[in-house]
Amino acid sequence: MVLDNLGESLRGTLKKVATALHVDSSLIKEIVRDIQRALLQADVNVKLVLELSRRIEKRALEERPPAGTSHREHVIRIVYEELVKILGEKRELPLKKQVIMMVGLYGQGKTTSCGKIAKYFKRKGLRPALIAGDIHRPAAYDQLKQIAEKIKVPFYGEKNGRDAVEVIKKGIEKLRHNSDVIIVDTAGRHKLEDDLIKEMKNIFKAIKPDEKLLVIDAATGQQAGPQAKAFHDAVGITGIVLTKLDGTAKGGGALSAAAEVGAPIVFIGTGEHMEDLEAFDPTRFISRLLGMGDIQSLLEKAQEAMKEKEEMEKVANRIMSGKFTLTDMYQQMEMLSGMGPLRKIAEMLPFGMVSKVKDKDMDETQQRLKKFKVIMDSMTKEEMEDPSIIKSSRIKRIARGAGVETKEVKELLKYYRMMKNMMKNLSGNRKFRKNLMKQLKFMDNV
Numbered sequence: 001m002v003l004d005n006l007g008e009s010l011r012g013t014l015k016k017v018a019t020a021l022h023v024d025s026s027l028i029k030e031i032v033r034d035i036q037r038a039l040l041q042a043d044v045n046v047k048l049v050l051e052l053s054r055r056i057e058k059r060a061l062e063e064r065p066p067a068g069t070s071h072r073e074h075v076i077r078i079v080y081e082e083l084v085k086i087l088g089e090k091r092e093l094p095l096k097k098q099v100i101m102m103v104g105l106y107g108q109g110k111t112t113s114c115g116k117i118a119k120y121f122k123r124k125g126l127r128p129a130l131i132a133g134d135i136h137r138p139a140a141y142d143q144l145k146q147i148a149e150k151i152k153v154p155f156y157g158e159k160n161g162r163d164a165v166e167v168i169k170k171g172i173e174k175l176r177h178n179s180d181v182i183i184v185d186t187a188g189r190h191k192l193e194d195d196l197i198k199e200m201k202n203i204f205k206a207i208k209p210d211e212k213l214l215v216i217d218a219a220t221g222q223q224a225g226p227q228a229k230a231f232h233d234a235v236g237i238t239g240i241v242l243t244k245l246d247g248t249a250k251g252g253g254a255l256s257a258a259a260e261v262g263a264p265i266v267f268i269g270t271g272e273h274m275e276d277l278e279a280f281d282p283t284r285f286i287s288r289l290l291g292m293g294d295i296q297s298l299l300e301k302a303q304e305a306m307k308e309k310e311e312m313e314k315v316a317n318r319i320m321s322g323k324f325t326l327t328d329m330y331q332q333m334e335m336l337s338g339m340g341p342l343r344k345i346a347e348m349l350p351f352g353m354v355s356k357v358k359d360k361d362m363d364e365t366q367q368r369l370k371k372f373k374v375i376m377d378s379m380t381k382e383e384m385e386d387p388s389i390i391k392s393s394r395i396k397r398i399a400r401g402a403g404v405e406t407k408e409v410k411e412l413l414k415y416y417r418m419m420k421n422m423m424k425n426l427s428g429n430r431k432f433r434k435n436l437m438k439q440l441k442f443m444d445n446v
Contacts, residue, residue: 006252007289009038010083014076014290023071028060035079042252043221048086048259056082080286087255087282091239091264095124095380099172099182099207102241103200103231104215106188109243109269111140113215114185115147116269116277117241121181122153125378125401129179131171132157133203134187135164144185151274154179164199165206172207184209192227197234204235211238213266216254218245224257232261239266242280324423326384329416330376333369371404372412378402387416 013034020027032053039049056079065074093100100117104110111134118128130148132155134140141157148155156171168184175182186203189196204212212235216224231237240258245268258265265280376384378401383390390398390413399406 006038006042009041010035010079010290013038014079017072017075017079020072023075025061028057028075031075031079032057032060039252044252045222045225045256045260048256052082052086080290083286083289084282086259087280087285088258088262088264090281090283091266092279093211093239093266095121095126097180098210099184100211100213101184101186101203101207101209101235102213102215103186103235103237104188105192105227106137106190108188108215108217108220110188110215111143111185112147112272113213113241113243113267113269113277114144114183115151116274117213117267118148118153118181118183119151119274120267120277120279122151123401123403125397125399126180127153127178128181128183129154129156129175131155131168131175131182131184133164133168133171133184135161135167136187140185140187147274165202168203168207192230197230200231200234212236213239213241214263215241215243216257218242218254220257221253224254225260228257228261228263232263237261237263239264241265241267241269243269245270324420326376326379326387326416329419330373330384333373371408372415375399375402375404375409375412387413 013031016034017023017027017031035056036049036053039052040046059078059082060075063074063078065071069077102110102114102117114130118130121128130144130153132141132144135158141159145155145157154175156174158167158170161167164187168186171184172182184203184207187196187199212231214228214231214237216227220227228237228240240263242254242265245254255265265282268278268280268285270276270278375398378398379390383394383398390409395406395409395413399409402409
């Protein structure tokens with residue numbers, strides 16, 4: 001389990017809130033001290049811990065809980081939100097042609113991460129390639145070559161190369177025509193040195209990479225911050241990859257490095273195999289860390305009142321505007337999975353779209369929607385917003401990325417066109433529009 005000790009401490013703190021008879025200033029101050037102690041023991045940056053605890057205490061003492069939410073639930077929600085905030089916004093690397101420059105010190109897992117990220121893009125249906133740009137560590141060339149052969153992606157390197165910039169430039173020139181994502185492994189050092197920073201700057205200027213990812217071992221602790229800052233000053237880090245997060249209780253230092261430089265964590269390594277890489281999602285990470293079981297239901301209760309009407313209005317406006325994209329359909333499927341606001345809207349439709357689905361058919365429907373969502377996860381943003389561009393070659397790429405057959409991608413597109421026509425017809429239905437607005441107005445008074 002990632003950061004076991006930290007998770008256990010924080011879960012104990014939230015349980016203290018959830019079971020308290022009264023939430024007063026003394027309890028809030030006590031849980032703030034507990035959170036501070038847990039984060040410091042996990043090696044989170046001291047300054048960050050103080051800022052976080054001040055925000056939690058201020059909000060918990062001053063904010064009034066939303067209607068329908070108890071003070072206990074509201075305090076738990078504040079702790080959850082502030083922990084998510086220190087990890088930054090979620091950022092996914094785009095699925096497009098690009099050059100990715102990997103940087104970091106020796107022993108951080110940089111070369112292995114190159115292979116894991118290449119495999120990640122390969123699963124998404126793109127064509128990755130690897131370049132060995134570390135000419136200083138003798139084993140670096142052989143290690144990356146073996147990884148490339150193992151995951152079956154193109155590779156370029158010069159075993160006796162003397163100029164890293166020239167080796168990398170040649171590699172990009174050779175691979176660019178038959179590859180979508182070129183991942184460049186660069187040299188490291190055992191500690192930050194001027195010649196390393198100079199080489200990083202020279203490579204950056206020569207190849208102008210789209211992404212610059214810093215690889216940090218989760219066990220690095222408090223030194224992760226200065227490392228991140230030095231590399232960020234040199235090349236402008238666009239993302240951080242945390243490795244070996246499964247094997248340390250001190251990962252807080254590396255986690256807080258992202259907040260220090262303002263670069264998001266994009267991947268976390270969770271094991272030794274090429275598959276052991278996860279796209280980083282701050283909300284999911286904190287949920288797992290806090291063991292959000294019963295606590296999650298408390299948060300959902302607090303969020304429902306604020307979000308339900310907002311989501312319904314968004315869907316309603318899209319329906320009535322006559323615009324309907326795959327992005328809209330994906331969002332509707334997300335809501336349908338939880339049987340939330342979409343069911344209420346569907347019940348207003350002339351033919352009761354959801355109400356006609358019997359309980360015994362619900363599992364089959366849910367599985368179908370789940371597969372459609374996996375297929376859409378393999379699409380680009382452009383394809384989601386304009387499905388008309390999805391022709392034969394794109395269908396094949398999407399199918400490869402989703403691990404399905406092309407006929408299943410075509411089935412999704414057929415379903416989308418049917419939904420779009422239905423929405424178009426509804427947008428001109430006066431009775432439906434009037435009924436929908438009446439329902440939304442009613443929710444204002446709930």
